[in-house]
Amino acid sequence: MFAVEVSDHIMIAHSFRGAVFGPAQALHGATFVVSAAFMAESLDANGIVVDIGRAFDVLKTVLNPLNYRNLDEIPEFKDVNTTTEYLTKHVFEQLAGAVRDDRLGRNGREIAVIRVTVAESPSARAWYEAPVW
Amino acid sequence: MFAVEVSDHIMIAHSFRGAVFGPAQALHGATFVVSAAFMAESLDANGIVVDIGRAFDVLKTVLNPLNYRNLDEIPEFKDVNTTTEYLTKHVFEQLAGAVRDDRLGRNGREIAVIRVTVAESPSARAWYEAPVW
């Protein structure tokens, strides 16, 4: 399996509900370094998994509505904890949609798997990996 | 599959037996940066894989008996080479035990896989990944 992975970052505020979160129940924030890996069984005729320029653009498009925001105020996240884990799947769903819509510059059917990794600090990170189809 | 990974480090001395190790047969040492990834098919009701605070605590508890030690003098390691690879599985076994005992703050049955990565230098690392059950 081949993979191409690109990274970007966002700076957000949020708070969590639940005693398990301890001090992170208060409004705080994070720099999230987000990496998106697109995986395919074979390279296309150009010798690539996907156009890396488009991969950067699609990732930025997905992250833009979150960047410099208080996630607590985004209606879509009203009933959830926007944990690092939760966000990995949120980004995955958006990227998988872009792949299915052929927005990565390649027949989306040829992209098998996406893995989204979100690093919240030098010592903690989360990822979500699943088939696109 | 979701994963949450936390990292810590230890500073140990040890030596190896076997011509394959060359100069590393002498007593030397290492800073081991140890990362523990816990993987689950779904998030719990709080939106997490495991309580990250407990993950840090359990990892520290597992690493503590090794930190600032000469591994050659620890009875458990008397008959083995405490290679980077060997230690990945040693840490895995301890963490898997903690998961099975529900010490990560979640029903251990819901944690499917653990991967332990140990980096010994900027240019070399090892990992061990296996199902918990």
Place this chain on the structure above:
Amino acid sequence: MFAVEVSDHIMIAHSFRGAVFGPAQALHGATFVVSAAFMAESLDANGIVVDIGRAFDVLKTVLNPLNYRNLDEIPEFKDVNTTTEYLTKHVFEQLAGAVRDDRLGRNGREIAVIRVTVAESPSARAWYEAPVW
């Protein structure tokens, strides 16, 4: 000149006032990786600049009131923008105070300079360096 530097991190929310900040005028957040370097002309009798364990403790003590907080709500910061640059000096002042009070485990007079570096993302960071005395 000798230096010893230790690092820790905090996760905070804040907002900025001033058109220059563009989208960062909204409430957002950051993971700040904070490094504190203590510099001295000579090592002490133990062969160290300062006790590295105390350096970690003092840094954590300085960062603790900021961690998991919305900096906009801390009275001390009411009239300022808590920019990365601003925070470098805030941490410096606290650390310099600790050095002057001999809380680093060495006669504070022997510590000449402190540099505080705060990384806000993989592509941006700030620092403040000044004499302690």
Place this chain on the structure above:
Amino acid sequence: MFAVEVSDHIMIAHSFRGAVFGPAQALHGATFVVSAAFMAESLDANGIVVDIGRAFDVLKTVLNPLNYRNLDEIPEFKDVNTTTEYLTKHVFEQLAGAVRDDRLGRNGREIAVIRVTVAESPSARAWYEAPVW
């Protein structure tokens, strides 16, 4: 599954054919940080996946013909785009050959999988992972 991974780097020039590459159609270059992971179900009698010294040597031997070269001028690459993805598989094939020839200091049959990761910048990387046999 156990893995041991070693890293090295090369500095190359090349150009790409195809409108998808935009400005990268011009002759440019890259520092490629190449990591080779060897995976096995069990450790050998010494407690290792493979001799890490041999792993470094074999990786260097594979990379040496590419280092400080214009890849456009290497006959083997005449009809292909030497993309980051393409190179991951090129290195994989060479390493898999070394494993099959028992050049890693262990019965090659005991090495199950190789993954080659090539980082082209702090924000982009590719990998190829496949069974050796």
Place this chain on the structure above:
Amino acid sequence: MFAVEVSDHIMIAHSFRGAVFGPAQALHGATFVVSAAFMAESLDANGIVVDIGRAFDVLKTVLNPLNYRNLDEIPEFKDVNTTTEYLTKHVFEQLAGAVRDDRLGRNGREIAVIRVTVAESPSARAWYEAPVW
């Protein structure tokens, strides 16, 4: 002294003249990670050294004519070796010009020093630091 530092990267080809360069006399290439640090004695009324958004823009403007290029073909570099060291000063001169022309969003007279760091690989880097005025 306060400093703010931003980073970007370019991918270039070039060759060197002189026996000291050994195999690097051949056409090869590099990913250069370029960091620009702007230093000032005091923060401005907004609490910043310079507008970090402008710092990123100015750095990108300076790097753009070099990115995806064969430096051997750029007339300005015809008679020089475009070593990592040489490029640190080339970027410095461009950035210092931007500061002197008040293009960083602050009276250029208030920026005292610039340091440009260029990393060519995980194990080698160069920098140039000098007063702006």
Place this chain on the structure above:
Amino acid sequence: MFAVEVSDHIMIAHSFRGAVFGPAQALHGATFVVSAAFMAESLDANGIVVDIGRAFDVLKTVLNPLNYRNLDEIPEFKDVNTTTEYLTKHVFEQLAGAVRDDRLGRNGREIAVIRVTVAESPSARAWYEAPVW
């Protein structure tokens, strides 16, 4: 001022004497990532600070007697604590000697300053910087 910096690493065992070291009084070890920066006011006729290949070789020559060793058993270190700080100056002295003996491929008089940085873990490092002459 120009600088060129190269990095390598060693894996050593040692112990410390003095209550200030707490658990590090026991025999333990470290991976030390050692960076050597050579600084000069001007580039030479080739456009370099020093021959980077020689810089790597000289650094390796200096580190080699320490690598895979128990520093407690090296006569030169019999009466000292081989702290990270102490080792920065030890390496500095060896490198300064090499510069003064013109072993860096340039008239040693033209190298003004050396800085040696030793990272012992992701969260702690030390450096020593001084004029060569």
